[in-house]
Amino acid sequence: MIARDRNWLLIFATCVALAIIYPFFAGGYQLTVIRDALIFGLFAASLDFFWGRTGILCFGHAAFFGIGGYIMALVTLNDAIPFGSLLGIMGAVAGAAFVAAIIGYFLFFGGIRGSYFTIVTLAMGVICQQAAVSWSSVTGGDSGLIGIPPIEFDLGGLHVDLSQDLPSYIFVSAIVAMTVLALWLISRGRWGTVLTAIQDNEIRAAALGHNAPLRLLVTFVLSAAIAGLAGALYVCMAGLVAPDLSGLLLSTEVIVWVAVGGRGTLLGPVLGAIFIQRAQQTISSFNPSLWPLLLGCVFVIIVFVLPDGILSIYARLKGLFKGRRRAQ
Amino acid sequence: MSDILLQAENVGIRFGGLQALEALNLTVRDKELCCIIGPNGAGKSTFLNVLTGTLRPTSGSVRFLGHDSAGLPLHRIARLGIARKFQIPSVFPNLSVEDNLKVARWGAPSPVRPVGELLELVALGNRAATLAGELAHGQKQWLEIGMALAIEPRLLLLDEPTAGMTPQETLATAQMLLRLKGEFSIVAVEHDIRFVRALNCETLVLHQGRRLRSGPFHDIESDEMVRDVYLGRR
Numbered sequence: 001m002i003a004r005d006r007n008w009l010l011i012f013a014t015c016v017a018l019a020i021i022y023p024f025f026a027g028g029y030q031l032t033v034i035r036d037a038l039i040f041g042l043f044a045a046s047l048d049f050f051w052g053r054t055g056i057l058c059f060g061h062a063a064f065f066g067i068g069g070y071i072m073a074l075v076t077l078n079d080a081i082p083f084g085s086l087l088g089i090m091g092a093v094a095g096a097a098f099v100a101a102i103i104g105y106f107l108f109f110g111g112i113r114g115s116y117f118t119i120v121t122l123a124m125g126v127i128c129q130q131a132a133v134s135w136s137s138v139t140g141g142d143s144g145l146i147g148i149p150p151i152e153f154d155l156g157g158l159h160v161d162l163s164q165d166l167p168s169y170i171f172v173s174a175i176v177a178m179t180v181l182a183l184w185l186i187s188r189g190r191w192g193t194v195l196t197a198i199q200d201n202e203i204r205a206a207a208l209g210h211n212a213p214l215r216l217l218v219t220f221v222l223s224a225a226i227a228g229l230a231g232a233l234y235v236c237m238a239g240l241v242a243p244d245l246s247g248l249l250l251s252t253e254v255i256v257w258v259a260v261g262g263r264g265t266l267l268g269p270v271l272g273a274i275f276i277q278r279a280q281q282t283i284s285s286f287n288p289s290l291w292p293l294l295l296g297c298v299f300v301i302i303v304f305v306l307p308d309g310i311l312s313i314y315a316r317l318k319g320l321f322k323g324r325r326r327a328q
Numbered sequence: 329m330s331d332i333l334l335q336a337e338n339v340g341i342r343f344g345g346l347q348a349l350e351a352l353n354l355t356v357r358d359k360e361l362c363c364i365i366g367p368n369g370a371g372k373s374t375f376l377n378v379l380t381g382t383l384r385p386t387s388g389s390v391r392f393l394g395h396d397s398a399g400l401p402l403h404r405i406a407r408l409g410i411a412r413k414f415q416i417p418s419v420f421p422n423l424s425v426e427d428n429l430k431v432a433r434w435g436a437p438s439p440v441r442p443v444g445e446l447l448e449l450v451a452l453g454n455r456a457a458t459l460a461g462e463l464a465h466g467q468k469q470w471l472e473i474g475m476a477l478a479i480e481p482r483l484l485l486l487d488e489p490t491a492g493m494t495p496q497e498t499l500a501t502a503q504m505l506l507r508l509k510g511e512f513s514i515v516a517v518e519h520d521i522r523f524v525r526a527l528n529c530e531t532l533v534l535h536q537g538r539r540l541r542s543g544p545f546h547d548i549e550s551d552e553m554v555r556d557v558y559l560g561r562r
Contacts, residue, residue, distance in 0.1 A: 190434060193423065197431040200420040206402035207412055209435030209479055 005188065012181065012267055019173045028165040032237070035169045037277045039234045041270030042176045044257040046226035049183045050219055051255075052264030053192055055199040057118045058220070060125025061227055061254055066132060066246020067099055068092035068228030069235040073145045074138070076236070085151040089232050096228025097221050104220040108213040113202075125251045132243035144242030151236045168237060175233070176270065179226060184266050195219060249292065256295060259302045262312070331358040333483055333513050338388035339378055348374050349385070349537045354515075356483065361505070361514045363524045363545070366534035367557060372517040373415065375534065376487050379515065380412050381405050392483070407437050409482035413489055417468035421461025425452055425471055428460050432478035440480050450474035450504065466497040473504065484508075486516040490523045502526035521558070525549065533557070 023031060047061045075081055075088035103124060107117055132139045139145065150163040151171070162168040186192060198205045198212045206212050235241040244250065253276075261272025284291050306312055334356040341349045349371045356362060366372050377383040378390055381397035382405075390398060397405055420428050429446050433439040447453045450470040455463065460471060469489060476484050489505075490498040502523050505514060518524050524531060524545055531548045533540040535557050541548055548554055 190430075193427050194431055194434060196422055197420040197428075200422050201418050203402065204414070204418045204420070205431065205435070207406055207414075208432045208475060209403050209406035209437070210431070211401075211403050 008184065008265070008267065012177075012184075015267065015271070016177055019177070023166060023169060031165045031169045033281075034274070035165075035172045036234070036237060037274040038172050038176050038270070039230050039237065040254070040257070040277060041273040042172075042179060042233070043227055043230035044254050044261065044269035044273040045176075045180050045183060045266050046223045046230060047254050048258045048261075048263060048266055048269040049187065049226070050223035051258060052266070053187055053195040053199070054216055054219060056113060056216070057255070058121045058223075059118045059255070060121035060123070060128070060251050061224075062248070062250035063121075063125045063128035063246045064096040064100060064224040064227035065231035065234070065250065065254075066128055066241075066243070067096045068231030069241045069245045070132065070139060070145075070231075071095045071228075072232035073148045073235050073241040076149055077145060077147065083153060084149070085153045085236070086155075088236075089151075089229065092228045092232035093225045094228075096231070097225040100221045100224030101217070104217045104224075108217045108220070111213075122248075122251070125246065125248055128246040129243050129248065132246055139243070140241075142243065144240055146240040148235050148239050148241065150239075151233075162236070172233060172237070175229075179229075180266050180270060183226075187264075187266065191215075191219075252299060253295065256299050256302065259306075260298070332356075333358050333360075334379065334390070334392050334515075336375075336379060336388070336390045339375070339385045339390060340387040341374060341378060341383065342386045347537060349378065352388075352534075352537075352539055354379070354532060356513050356515055358482075359510050359513055360530070361509045361527060362516075362530040362532065363527060364515065364517045364532045364534060365519060365521070365524055365548075366540070367519065369536075370534040371537040372519070372534055373487055374537075376412075376485055376515070376517050380410055380485055403435070406435060406479060409480075410485065411476035411479050411481035411483070412485045413469075413472050413476050413487060415487040415491060417465065417472055419460040419463070419468050419471050419475070421459065423460055424457050425460055425463070426456040428471055429474055429478055432475035436479035438480065439478060441477065443478075446474045446478055449477060449508075451500070466493045466501075469493065469497075469501070470504070473501075477508070481512055483513045483515065486514065486518075488518055488520075489516060490518065490520050495522065498523050499526055521549075 022034065043065055047058065051057050069092070071092040072088040075091050076084040081087060107120060112120060133142055150168065152161045152163070160171065162171055194205065194210055194215060198210065198215060202212050231245060234245070257273040257276055258269040260276060261268030261270065280291050283294060332355055336352060336354040339349055339352045340347065352375060364372050364375060374383065378385050381390065381400050382402070384398040389396065392408060392410060395408070397408060397410070420431065423431065425447070426443060429443045433443065447456055450473055452467060452471060452474065455467065460468065463471060473489065490501050493501065498520060505516070505527060508514065516527070528545050530543070531545045532542040533548060533554050540557060541551055541554055
């Protein structure tokens with residue numbers, strides 16, 4: 001256990017170091033590509049915090065990403081609101097958390113778990129996307145909202161202006177690193193241990209005095225809040241928000257990122273998001289319609305063959321060799 | 329009679345057309361040890377479910393420290409001071425033995441015993457880092473008793489604590505409970521007669537949902553009717 005913690009911190013430190021040196025070698029465009037991939041990585045980590053620790057899959061996580069994005073866009077595009085960037089981020093986080101709290105309350109306290117939870121959240125994602133398309137007076141309908149300004153605010157004498165490539169890259173990297181570290185600390189401590197216990201046997205955990213539905217709900221709300229934060233960051237970097245950001249495709253993609261990167265590792269999903277988006281760009285340059293097809297295949301393969309992620313191949317091989325050695 | 333912890337009066341429960349329990353009375357005093365025995369299908373587990381408040385009786389009442397606990401959420405029942413060990417060992421397989429006990433302590437309103445002491449009490453001192461899923465069956469049962477102890481219960485309800493144990497493990501479990509006797513009340517549901525003999529305590533014999541006999545075990549054991557029921561003659 002302790003060795004595992006050390007390994008995680010080692011990989012984390014390596015990633016942080018790579019993120020620090022990267023700007024010295026990369027140009028502005030490459031920085032923005034990695035920056036956007038990192039935001040999706042944060043989104044993947046938020047899903048992993050819930051899915052990896054509770055074993056319950058949310059199939060509509062993009063809804064929270066989209067809610068965060070739309071709130072950020074509406075707040076910053078409204079000139080009447082002062083401190084738009086800061087208030088927008090806070091509103092995005094709070095809005096996503098609020099929706100998750102309402103939906104989560106009825107699901108968790110109503111005893112909805114497992115595949116039923118997945119199906120209901122799938123519907124929630126579809127509803128959110130549909131709402132974004134239909135409520136065009138506010139959301140801009142299919143074409144979304146454009147012209148969202150970059151993040152800019154003053155905090156304690158520090159002026160933050162993210163209209164340039166390098167500052168925005170640094171800002172996003174720092175937020176992703178701090179959030180992932182914080183989530184990891186929560187997961188390995190008391191909170192995460194009790195969640196593992198609930199995942200193993202919820203009735204038993206309750207019989208020991210743990211309020212399992214409440215704990216699941218708080219975890220879900222925290223996960224949604226971070227997804228909302230990622231959505232808010234993304235729309236400011238991209239400058240636009242559209243219904244796709246809360247759609248089924250993004251919900252599926254984030255699951256694949258987490259599954260490929262390794263569920264329950266928090267860091268793996270961030271790396272998974274970066275690598276898969278890289279692959280997506282390469283493959284889409286041959287043929288744009290190839291990507292969704294490939295993504296679907298990867299998803300099905302992972303669900304059937306590698307439910308614990310690509311990283312589990314290593315553990316399985318190790319187990320196989322161990323078994324062989326024992327057999328000889 | 330202020331030392332009465334749990335009182336079940338005239339408890340009956342009906343599942344559709346089946347009268348599963350009928351007119352059962354049980355009084356558990358503070359720090360008392362008692363056993364409920366009976367052949368398969370006698371209603372032992374159902375009665376235990378009624379006692380913990382997970383099943384609401386269709387007639388009669390169950391009061392724990394004077395409160396009606398029927399229908400409370402599980403974690404509230406636990407916080408009243410009722411710990412329960414399930415029939416099938418239900419530990420957390422993906423957590424270490426130590427973490428299992430920690431999770432149990434964290435759920436308690438005011439845990440007293442440190443994890444180290446719990447480990448010693450249930451004879452798992454040298455397995456602290458083992459994943460609970462890798463323990464032998466008997467050790468899982470002990471770990472679960474340890475988890476029940478961790479919440480510092482007023483009342484410990486054990487549902488067939490020795491199911492699937494070897495005779496040696498069964499006796500060790502009985503000795504474990506005898507050591508704990510006097511700290512809190514224990515109600516054990518069992519059908520292993522050797523275990524009940526080793527505990528030698530107040531015993532209630534159920535048969536087809538009704539009280540057949542009750543009294544000290546040595547009286548019960550010599551009772552002709554009880555023997556008949558156990559041997560299947562009636």
